[in-house]
Amino acid sequence: xxxxxxxxxSGASGRMGQEVARTVRAQADMRLVAAIDVAGAGSxxxxxxxxxxxxxxxxxxxxxxxxxxVMVDFTRGDVAPANILAAVRAxxxxxxxxxxxxxxxxxxxGEAAREKSVPVLVAPNFALGAVLMMxxxxxxxxxxxxxxxxxxxxxxxxxxxxxxxxxxxxxxxSDKTFQSIKNETEKLPGARGAQHGGVRIHSVRLxxxxxxxxxxxxxxxxxxxxxxxxxxxxxxMPGVMLAIRAIRGRTGLIxxxxxxxx
Ligand code: NAD
Numbered sequence: 001x002x003x004x005x006x007x008x009x010s011g012a013s014g015r016m017g018q019e020v021a022r023t024v025r026a027q028a029d030m031r032l033v034a035a036i037d038v039a040g041a042g043s044x045x046x047x048x049x050x051x052x053x054x055x056x057x058x059x060x061x062x063x064x065x066x067x068x069x070v071m072v073d074f075t076r077g078d079v080a081p082a083n084i085l086a087a088v089r090a091x092x093x094x095x096x097x098x099x100x101x102x103x104x105x106x107x108x109x110g111e112a113a114r115e116k117s118v119p120v121l122v123a124p125n126f127a128l129g130a131v132l133m134m135x136x137x138x139x140x141x142x143x144x145x146x147x148x149x150x151x152x153x154x155x156x157x158x159x160x161x162x163x164x165x166x167x168x169x170x171x172x173x174s175d176k177t178f179q180s181i182k183n184e185t186e187k188l189p190g191a192r193g194a195q196h197g198g199v200r201i202h203s204v205r206l207x208x209x210x211x212x213x214x215x216x217x218x219x220x221x222x223x224x225x226x227x228x229x230x231x232x233x234x235x236x237m238p239g240v241m242l243a244i245r246a247i248r249g250r251t252g253l254i255x256x257x258x259x260x261x262x
Contacts, residue, residue, distance in 0.1 A: 005244060006033040008068040008092070010083045012057055013040035015156075016074035016097060016233060021045050023237045024072075025053060030244065034064040036083070037075075061086045068092045070244050077159055081105035084120060088112045093250075094120040095243040097236070099163030110253035119250035123257040124163030126239030130213065131258050133228040134168050137215040140224055141172035144217035145179045148193070152204040152212040160203040161194055164213055167256065172215075173197025210235075 011017040012035035035045035041059040044052035077100025151165040178198030193202040211230040246260040
């Protein structure tokens, strides 16, 4: 067997962190070496599965990263930058799924990654189908002047719009602005959703949902709808594992899983 990749999970007690820790432990070429979270510190990361694995959740990231090759971060947009910068300064490659990271924090991460020659991948969506949906939406954007995005997530998601919706709109509007209704009135503020480059973005939050997105483009007498559904968090794991394997050997800030999928 080749070299084993030593992986740390930040946000290890959360919904995504638990799934990542479980999946990493099942890979023959990876070893879970650290779990970082402010919740559940002191307990075994696999306690919820009823099969302790000996990796104890730690709250102090500076003590957790000693023997780590890649840190995976699924935390919150406001706290992730500090974790990522700590990892980069320690020379640890990062795979980041956390959404809602502010633009100025992202710029600081990019600068640090460049200075330290450490790779950092930030991907708003690790589901392979969602990456394809974004690519197809970008392609379709060339042929339409009107588009709206409806993103749907579980009721515990705290940032809106979703990172995937924002990234989709950014890709669709990289070299154009979509048309929008002039002089429209909203009887209830927010009725028409948010807006990026003329693309309206609507955020639905409901229990029972995981992560879903519909991109609608409208033309003369026709509409085109692109839809992706993540039915379970398992859908994100092939993309996260791909990123852990592909990130080493890269350098600097990389945004979007598509840059590692060839
Ligand atoms: P969650 O609330 O279940 O988990 C977040 C975890 O981060 C919690 O356990 C919390 O205690 C921990 N945390 C908070 N502050 C911390 C700190 N300073 N250091 C370490 N851990 C800290 O949330 P979730 O559903 O697992 O989602 C996490 C993030 O991942 C969100 O930003 C979400 O939008 C994003 N997400 C991304 C993808 C993707 O494919 N990129 C998919 C799903 C979710």
